[in-house]
Amino acid sequence: MKVGFYQFSPVFGEPQKNLETIAAQLLKCDADLVVLPELAFSGYLFIEKKEVFTLSEAIPGAISNKLKEIAIKKDMAIVTGFAELAGDKVYNSALLVTPEGNINIYRKNHLFHEEKLFFEPGDSGFPVFTVKGVKIGILVCFDHFFPEAARSLALQGAQVICHPSNLVIPQKAQITTRARSIENKIFWILANRTGSEIRGEKKFTYSGLSQISDPEGRIMVQAGEFEEGFFAVDINPELAKNKSITPLCSLFEDRRTDIYLL
Numbered sequence: 001m002k003v004g005f006y007q008f009s010p011v012f013g014e015p016q017k018n019l020e021t022i023a024a025q026l027l028k029c030d031a032d033l034v035v036l037p038e039l040a041f042s043g044y045l046f047i048e049k050k051e052v053f054t055l056s057e058a059i060p061g062a063i064s065n066k067l068k069e070i071a072i073k074k075d076m077a078i079v080t081g082f083a084e085l086a087g088d089k090v091y092n093s094a095l096l097v098t099p100e101g102n103i104n105i106y107r108k109n110h111l112f113h114e115e116k117l118f119f120e121p122g123d124s125g126f127p128v129f130t131v132k133g134v135k136i137g138i139l140v141c142f143d144h145f146f147p148e149a150a151r152s153l154a155l156q157g158a159q160v161i162c163h164p165s166n167l168v169i170p171q172k173a174q175i176t177t178r179a180r181s182i183e184n185k186i187f188w189i190l191a192n193r194t195g196s197e198i199r200g201e202k203k204f205t206y207s208g209l210s211q212i213s214d215p216e217g218r219i220m221v222q223a224g225e226f227e228e229g230f231f232a233v234d235i236n237p238e239l240a241k242n243k244s245i246t247p248l249c250s251l252f253e254d255r256r257t258d259i260y261l262l
């Protein structure tokens with residue numbers, strides 16, 4: 001299976017322009033699964049709740065329709081962060097479009113900082129999906145700080161975690177996601193953005209360095225801090241089914257759920 005990510009710098013408040021940029025890139029990609037950053041169409045740095053409503057989109061909508069068309073045409077799964085309008089609520093969600101054109105949603109469970117002012121916390125649990133016979137889970141950015149999130153997906157059989165992100169605390173997720181790969185023996189596609197956003201008095205700089213790690217925690221490919229582009233590697237998802245550390249030790253069978261404080 002060939003998997004990749006597209007690291008770029010979405011323009012705040014320009015969903016149509018960002019959709020055009022993303023669509024042009026996706027049409028050039030050769031991969032089975034491509035992951036895009038968090039909130040890839042709206043941008044991240046909201047200052048007012050009403051912006052969140054204006055820049056969010058219900059499913060189906062222009063974004064999901066376009067991605068569905070590309071996924072079918074390219075026989076490719078696409079995972080992207082987006083601001084999801086659902087009735088009178090907005091979620092910081094991720095969308096998975098399968099190569100068959102089916103649409104699935106994950107709603108970010110751990111909201112970061114002022115996201116709590118703008119979004120509802122996730123209410124979709126930790127669902128696992130199947131893409132070309134491979135089980136995949138989705139987490140969004142700050143979720144990486146919570147080992148229980150990745151473990152919940154891995155225990156359900158997820159072999160690959162897709163992780164749309166807008167990382168603002170540098171050099172943490174590049175470490176935690178490798179650790180999550182090791183402790184669950186899974187592949188991890190961290191798709192971060194790059195660039196800065198300035199909104200009024202607020203400024204965020206996004207740290208790039210998107211990467212893919214293997215079940216041993218090794219980095220298979222990594223983008224630069226400021227680099228924009230599509231990066232991909234071939235993975236063998238079957239490797240993520242073996243949870244042995246030694247012939248006598250299994251990461252899942254050796255868990256002591258009888259004594260954990262969870």
Ligand code: ACM
Nearest residue numbers: 112141142166168
């Ligand atoms: C983050 O969760 N966007 C830091």
